[in-house]
Amino acid sequence: MSQTAPTRVQARGKPHHDTSHSVETWVEHAETTLAAAGRKRGGARRALVELLGNQQCALTAQEIEDALRHGGTRRVSRASVYRVLDELEQLRLVQRVGIGQRMVRYERVSNHAEHHHHLVCDECGTVIPFTDPALERAIQTLSRRVPLTVSDHEIVLHGACQDCAA
Amino acid sequence: MSQTAPTRVQARGKPHHDTSHSVETWVEHAETTLAAAGRKRGGARRALVELLGNQQCALTAQEIEDALRHGGTRRVSRASVYRVLDELEQLRLVQRVGIGQRMVRYERVSNHAEHHHHLVCDECGTVIPFTDPALERAIQTLSRRVPLTVSDHEIVLHGACQDCAA
């Protein structure tokens, strides 16, 4: 199991994750895919893609709207946030994460190396990403036996984080 | 992997699952727990407990309200549905299931033998329960290594069901 820091909106600028081994970053991939789908390049969508590209973990629409407003980037209307998120989801660039909280969260679809799941503290709501190869193998095996053409999976562990359990 | 029928609101009457090996049914356990918590026995709560006891899988609040209205049982107000669901969740008799759809779903907390997870068809929204011991073992092992006191977990496989994939 490897694990990174709790969810927080990343500042703009260079992505914090290591992309040196990738042929293209998620942002590049997203823009290519969008272009291939015949989309024009508006400012709102570009700002959103850039923001999502810098995130380590899932954000709510609210967090995205606030981050864009206060982050120095252009302000983006709520309608655009949801519309763009839907488009990106359609193109499999972004996925919804249903973490049991009230609000839906969104995060970019990662390449295999970055694929992760979530730990959720039911006390304070903190979301922590983790990865576990053994779990992924179990899911792979299971997916073949199931009466569903599996395209995706989601795993959430609920409990009390170290601060709240203390 | 074992698997049961797609989610559907079960008719009232005898529970469809096999309880012959249990010392007490979930409904009995729920009523005992409720009584121990000093609760009186109102009609709305009793109707809800009975309905949930007959379900194989998670329902939305809407489905519960409709099932009670049309199922011959007494009508129960929306406020009561949510209130009772909250109480039952508090007492660990019911758990929320965040399946990625808009609405939250609720299902009774099962004994170990009945513990299951969900397959969701992203086309038609059908929810199918499944169980997988290997997956549970992987989760068990993982839970010990994680910076969270794990109390629960949730696994959802997304994809296209046999009807929709065809």
Added chain:
DNA sequence: GATAAGAATGAGATCCAGTCTGAAATAATG
């Protein structure tokens, strides 16, 4: 670089699952 066609965006109305409130009904107890 002007122009036209259509895509992208914003502001605000609208929807709806879920929550809250206050009054009325019901259950437990003596």
Added chain:
DNA sequence: CATTATTTCAGACTGGATCTCATTCTTATC
């Protein structure tokens, strides 16, 4: 059956998400 606390109901309200449509921006073409 009277008392008292719990339970329930109807309906108002909240807030995240969606929809509408007028306006602005992109891009293709000239």
